[in-house]
Amino acid sequence: MTVTLLLEPLPADARIDDLASTFREVPADAPALRVGELSTQRGDGVFETISVTNGHAQETGPHLERLRNSAVICELPEPNLPQWRAAIARAVELLPGEGEFALKLVLSRGVEHGPAPTAWLHAAPASDFSRPREQGISVVTLDRGYAHDAAAKAPWLLLGAKTLSYATNMAALREAHRRGADDTIFTSSDGFVMEGPTSSVILRHGDLYSTPAPSGAILHGTTQMSLFDHLAETGRRTQYRDIRIEELSTADAIWLVSSVRLAAGVTELDGAIFPYDAEETRAFNEYLLTPRD
Numbered sequence: 001m002t003v004t005l006l007l008e009p010l011p012a013d014a015r016i017d018d019l020a021s022t023f024r025e026v027p028a029d030a031p032a033l034r035v036g037e038l039s040t041q042r043g044d045g046v047f048e049t050i051s052v053t054n055g056h057a058q059e060t061g062p063h064l065e066r067l068r069n070s071a072v073i074c075e076l077p078e079p080n081l082p083q084w085r086a087a088i089a090r091a092v093e094l095l096p097g098e099g100e101f102a103l104k105l106v107l108s109r110g111v112e113h114g115p116a117p118t119a120w121l122h123a124a125p126a127s128d129f130s131r132p133r134e135q136g137i138s139v140v141t142l143d144r145g146y147a148h149d150a151a152a153k154a155p156w157l158l159l160g161a162k163t164l165s166y167a168t169n170m171a172a173l174r175e176a177h178r179r180g181a182d183d184t185i186f187t188s189s190d191g192f193v194m195e196g197p198t199s200s201v202i203l204r205h206g207d208l209y210s211t212p213a214p215s216g217a218i219l220h221g222t223t224q225m226s227l228f229d230h231l232a233e234t235g236r237r238t239q240y241r242d243i244r245i246e247e248l249s250t251a252d253a254i255w256l257v258s259s260v261r262l263a264a265g266v267t268e269l270d271g272a273i274f275p276y277d278a279e280e281t282r283a284f285n286e287y288l289l290t291p292r293d
Helices: 038-042 060-073 081-094 130-135 167-178 222-233 246-250 278-288
Strands: 003-007 023-025 045-053 100-108 118-125 137-143 183-187 200-205 208-212 237-241 253-258 262-269
Touching (some): 003 081, 023 081, 038 100, 045 060, 060 222, 081 100, 081 118, 130 262, 130 278, 137 167, 137 253, 200 222, 200 246, 222 237, 222 262, 222 278, 253 278
Parallel strands (some): 137 183, 137 262
Antiparallel strands (some): 003 118, 045 100, 100 118, 200 208, 200 253, 253 262
């Protein structure tokens, strides 16, 4: 089953009582977007993907805050977060109460010469990620093509925003598959670990869990933040820092984490067998499948 809602985007500071009147459901076989939509023509928009697990939208607040941050970076109209919350709640109501779904939120610059902006959300059954969660993944490192401090020097690259321009990310995944791997870890041209095309990277050295510092060139992962909160609450040490590429091979374990796939442990790195902690990965996913706000 799928659910699509089209929103009439409200200004960020708009206050209305009947938020439900500002969005409507669209049948799966009905036309929804105009041909001139800039999200499809130029990838000019931002998005978030929320996991809906057994009737609960996970980490709605952090996802909406990141949607707002992405809009600000891209100079899009700031979204009205209460409106989006209401639309998310409505979509969840329309979905079955059991199972895993991917709920995608999109805010686009709209149609050239109007109307603008446009916004919608779409929910569909999530892919079956039991294998990567339970058996892990093989990864290769790929050069992302710029330095880890590029965001400060070239803000027009929009590196801190989750934009719809994902062609490069998908090309990286295809390259990983050509090399016989499941996924990739991006590295910077000056030798630092960055992120995956659709995930955050977490390393464990001894009892220290670390992830690349969110410098603006790295998207701050909502799942990674939630997992770090959980680790801290259970007495484990976490750290945001610059991580050199060489540290990947010295880690005791590595995970790629994301909203829908959740935690996937690395079993192979650049063609070499890598230590995989099945028990800790299972515990991570058990936590990530619980209701989280």
